[in-house]
Amino acid sequence: MLYAWLICCLLTSQPSLAKVDAKEALRLKQDLTPLGAERYSNKSNTIPRWKADKMTWKAHTQWTQDIQKEEPQYHITHKNYDKYKHLLSNGQIKMLRTYPDTFELPVYPSHRTAKIPNWLYENAFKNALEAESINNGEEIANTWPGLPFPIPNSAKEIMWNHQLRWKGISFTLKTLETTINRRGDYRIIENTLDVYSIFHDPNRTKTIDDWRYIFYLSYITSPSKLAGGAYLTHESIIPLSKPRQSWMYIAGQRRLRRSPVMGYDAPTFTSDGLRMMDEIDMYNGAMDRYDWQLIGKQEKIIPYNNDKLQGALNDSKALLTPHHLNPEFTRFEKHRVWVVEATLKPNKKHLYYKRRFYIDEDTWSIAMIDIYRSDNDLWRTSFRYSVFYDQMPGILSAADANHDLDEKMYYIQGIRLEDASFSTTPPPVSYFMPGNIRQRLIR
Helix, strand or coil: CHHHHHHHHHHHHCCCECCCCHHHHHHHHCCECCCCCECCCCCCCCCCCCCHHHCCHHHHHHHHHHHCCCCCCEEECCCCHHHHHHHCCHHHHHHHHHCCCCCCEEECCCCCCCCCCHHHHHHHHHHHHHCEEECCCCEEECCCCCCCCCCCCCHHHHHHHHHCCCCCCEEEEEEEEEEECCCCCCCCEEEEEEEECHHHCCCCCCCCCCCEEEEEEEEEEECCCCCCCEEEEEEECCCCCCCCEEEEEECCCCEEEECCCCCCCCECCCCCCCCEHHHCCCCCCCCCCEEEEEEEEEEEEEECCCHHHHHHCCCHHHHEECCEECHHHCCEEEEEEEEEEEEECCCCCCCCCEEEEEEECCCCCEEEEEEEEECCEEEEEEEEEEEEECCCCEEEEEEEEEEECCCCEEEEEEEEEEEEEEECCCCCHHHHCHHHHHHHHHC
């Protein structure tokens, strides 16, 4: 009940944003998709009309399989990128310039494969009328299980959409991660992720009697010298009023302890400093250290429908080439994206001065990021290679790649399809409590 009391205080003491009127909300059943994307094709028809809602799940599965038989329409290289510059991120352009002999973008026909269960579309419509962003957009309230802001009014609402987009109710994933140095050397680390999105539990009502929206447990299974290390996070829907809670288990010490540093620009434990804590899932956590600006909607060539890449995760030698993933296994398509820019506030600290996010309009997932050390010093760039998971069902990452363009290194975290398990019956909340985690890891 403490959560409900906190929200009550916030709602009565501060103006709220985000609700749209009934006429505007009806657009979600007309010219917009149920999640707020533009339903129709672009003028050149290079971005098609969204039609996934008209398909049965069986037909949709066949469609996503047929897509993988296609050949690239063209390749963007360092020799011809000027022709496509308006469709590229600054990070893509710098990758083409930095690795002219090896990096390219194979561009395929565009397919808008995003599709999720109908009850989430219904809840997104209700959220358009009722969900609120509070505390200067840093926190949200009055949300049904589903996308909170299908018709967003601000950059922060778009970032909340990314964080609270559909990822399934509960899942277990086995991931591989590694840092590939400039010589091409790497050592693979394997993890297991257990996740329960309490926010998306269809049995809950609009009011969440809990400040937590997701439980996240990650533990290392290989190599043996690192196995047993883990961290547990309870993520907050009101991160300023009630910050996330995190715990870290160090196998050699056999103890689970609270960790105040698991956020913002604390480096993740196994990325050699190439990925910060707030870059897990491309972006997560509180937004209070940055000023946020909505640049607008643009057409960009982004990673999409990367089933071939996911299959190649079983053959890491072919995929994990020096400097970047082997382009032979990547797929890029033209899609509409929201562009959001975050600039560090004068009185705040973070390793990254500025970030530009490119968010897919159909899924609300961040597809690419440009990362700056100063206004004009592009330092790092990240790509999300997404796929459609029939078991989820919906689009989620197959691999995220974080590139350091100075050191010519990159970090990747990938998900093998055969090791992904989704469930509509989550484990009990007690499964993600520190006491139970400690007992399981020690055993």
